[in-house]
Amino acid sequence: MTALQEIDFTPFLLSFKLAAITTLVLFIISLPFAWYLSQTRSKIKPFLESLTALPIVLPPSVLGFYILVALSHNSPIGVFFEDTFDIKLVFSFSGLVVASAFYSLPFMVQPLQSGFESLNKNMLEASYIAGKSKMTTLIHVALPNIKPALLTAIIVTFAHTVGEFGVVLMVGGSIPSETKVASVAIYEMVEIMDYSMAHVYSAIMVAISFLVLLSVYIFNRRYQHKIGLH
Numbered sequence: 400m401t402a403l404q405e406i407d408f409t410p411f412l413l414s415f416k417l418a419a420i421t422t423l424v425l426f427i428i429s430l431p432f433a434w435y436l437s438q439t440r441s442k443i444k445p446f447l448e449s450l451t452a453l454p455i456v457l458p459p460s461v462l463g464f465y466i467l468v469a470l471s472h473n474s475p476i477g478v479f480f481e482d483t484f485d486i487k488l489v490f491s492f493s494g495l496v497v498a499s500a501f502y503s504l505p506f507m508v509q510p511l512q513s514g515f516e517s518l519n520k521n522m523l524e525a526s527y528i529a530g531k532s533k534m535t536t537l538i539h540v541a542l543p544n545i546k547p548a549l550l551t552a553i554i555v556t557f558a559h560t561v562g563e564f565g566v567v568l569m570v571g572g573s574i575p576s577e578t579k580v581a582s583v584a585i586y587e588m589v590e591i592m593d594y595s596m597a598h599v600y601s602a603i604m605v606a607i608s609f610l611v612l613l614s615v616y617i618f619n620r621r622y623q624h625k626i627g628l629h
Contacts, residue, residue, distance in 0.1 A: 406599060409576055410584040417492070417567075417580060418560035421499040425507040425556055428500070433508045434537050437515035452505045459502070459565025466498045467570050490572045495580075498570040499560050507556045514548025515541055547619045558611040562604065 436444060436451075454462055470488035471477050480486045480493075488494040518541060526536040542549065564582035571578030573587060581604060588597040 405596065407584070410579055410581040410600075411603065413492075413576070413578075414561045414580040414582070417495055417499055418557045420496055421503060421560045422507070422553055422557045424496065424500055425503060426553065429504065429507040429511055429552075430537075433511035434515055434533075434541070436508070436512045451508050454502050455505050459563070460569060462502060463498065463566040463569025466501060466566065470494055470497060470570065489570065490574060490578060492571070492577055495567055495571045495578055498566050499563060502563055502566045503556050503560050506559045507552050510548045510552035510555065511545070514545030514552075517548075518544055547622050550618055551615055554611055554615050558608055562608060 432451075436447060467489060468474065469476055472481060472487065472489065477488055480488055486493050488497060522540060522544070523536060526540045527533075531540070562582060563580075564586065567578065567580055568583055568586070571580075571583075573579045573583050579587075581600060585597055585600045585604070588594075588600065
């Protein structure tokens, strides 16, 4: 039996499912938040930006621990979801989505905020003068003009979620077909010294990460070239 035939693709499918749902949730949440950060002059802006960027500098184990405590069945949040929706947020796929949303938040917010801040202010003012609301301006004026930033935010958030390890292990553990994502599967292979399969799984992750980044750079280069031509 070849190494390819021995591969259990379930952890990869679970990782992609988690990444897709997390990216969608973060896009919905981050779009108005990033727009607000790009437009506001409030004194709390640095505080909000620092809070948003915190997952970048925090060790995943620290972030995972506090999320685990916040979502446990003894916490108000955990009790609310379990009593109201019969959803357990610890050691479940739902908990992984919540944890991943916190962990990948800056990778969605920061590119969107940078894209909005790079927009021509006169274009936005013209939309407001024409009687368009802030939401209409955001959807019909701002978004179409930040395509590279939008694509970067979506793809990098997806890839970052696929590759996360510490947070998902702390919050979800390693339950087959439920919380055992690809990164956790690789960790367990190394633990049992199955280096050959660990190499195969890791190579797949490297290839996915490279293709994701390559697609972002190619699109951005083509978009900049197109803008330059016009």
